[in-house]
Amino acid sequence: MFSLKRKTMGEAIFDIANNLVMLCICFVTLYPIWYVLVNAFNDGTDAMMGGIYWWPRMFSLENFEAVFASSGIMMAMGITVAKTLLGVLLHVFFTAMVAYALSRKGLIGGKLYILLGTITLFFNGGLIPTFLLNRDLHLLDNFLVYIIPVLFSFFDLIIFMTFFREIPEGLEEAAWIDGANDWSILLRVVLPVSMPVIATIALFHGVYQWNDYFTGIIYINNPDLQPIQTFLFRVVAQSSSSQMMVAIQGSTVTKSVTSQSVKLATMVVTTLPIVFVYPFLQRYFVKGMMIGSIKG
């Protein structure tokens, strides 16, 4: 075959150069994150002098201790975990449920429902009417504002529907003959065979829920209800070190912890869960992206 053919000189140079360029891209991608990591694991006061590039100069876990000892930060973490778990569960189930109904042939009004949904892909009211609606629904300073306004997405529905249509009809028919109704077919037949698409949507929505900070900014005033990203936003963007100092006050703060070093540690703690999850879901979301881009 052709792969057995000896490589020419030019080919060999191309391969080496290409691999080197790719290595550089990986370095440029990883190093900024590494820089944060080594500074977060360094003594806070010492880090203020700068110059920590490759490895902690004075290794310390105090920044992380301060993070975990701060009830404010832990509360915000709890909100993020709760809104992500609950949000993903309900979004996936609700969207899959509607998608299952709309994917069935002979559904009365099915064409109209799909038209209604398709319109929402192209037009939306924008920020202000959405804000006014959520206010009228009493979602201000309400945990449910993280869940209900993003319970459903027609875009995700299309991805689900594309997948459901590929399910062999024999599966559903067998359940019908056994006397199952649509709810139990959805729960016991359709959803269990749809794990790849569920993983894709769960990852996309999970990343959204985990990383979203804007909802917390415009709808939440109560600090006990703000997610960690909103907390971090207030520390980072408003460079409000006082906010961070308030958050880590009361915990056993040693003098070598600075607001900057605790901020870095909080960023690391906030980001780690997602960094550990996404590589395992990679094969699913690549396919999901494809369906989404073709349909959307």
Next chain:
Amino acid sequence: MENKTSGGISRMKKQPVPALIETGSGYKKSLWKRFLAQKHLQTMALLGVAWMIIFNYIPMYGMIIAFKEYNIVKSIAEAPWVGLQHFRELYEDEDLRYVIKNTLGISLIKLLIGFPLPIIFALFLNEVRSIRYKKAIQTISYLPHFLSWVVLGGILATWLADVGIINNILLALNLIDKPISYLAEPSYFWTIVISSDIWKELGWSAIIYLAAIAGVSPEMYEAATIDGAGRFQKMWYVTLPAIRGTISILFILAVSGVLNSNFDQILVLRNSLNDSASNVIDYYIYYTGIVTSRFSYSMAVTLVKAVIALILLLIANQVTKKINDTSLF
């Protein structure tokens, strides 16, 4: 719309499920009875429809406040009509000039640099021979996409701080005499926004192109090899034409989005010191509407933006159709 893909075709071969056909045996049942027979399915579908009416269609109705004088005391329906008053105000708004300049400037440079880079990255990544090395690079390249803009903002603030790595290096090389506060200087803002956006999304944006490239038949490459084509020639004459359709569609979408900014990013990186370079339409809508409660005016800006975006979409669609024979509609 829904029946054009292979998924739709396979569905046409499907037999209707029993509950939906058993009613047609012998006599014609009324629509209502057929509806009742699928009451479970209808419940599922109508729950979704109800959600869309509340969270998609009521806000669409709310857009009429652009033509009203809305304030929080009255409801949207009660607010008095003022016609085009807010649009006249908008036309004379001095702030909107630099806001539009920033929006278009940032978007167009992003389009110019940020659009081709993932394509180039995908083309060269495809040429990596070792499958494992290729997979590893891919996984690493997705990583920044999963960071939130808040965390990335924190990383940037750390890098660009007075004692940050950038100032340290430039000082050590004697390129500057004293540290520069990059995020407080409007002149650096566009560079920061554009490069951080590319850093974050390069690998992720390449996914679609890599998937399209994976669909190219190996025989095409074998034929090209027999004809004596080198690596660059194969990339140029085989790979690139094969993903031309994908590029066109993503280009149309990118052009129609030039008035959109990455709001999450802007909100994290902007501050009052760099406002003259960082205030973009999406921020202006947020600021006038949410921060200063000028709801009707903010809505008028949103509407104008939406109309221009629609026009851009139609133009981009026509242009790519002419050049490339590919279009969205």
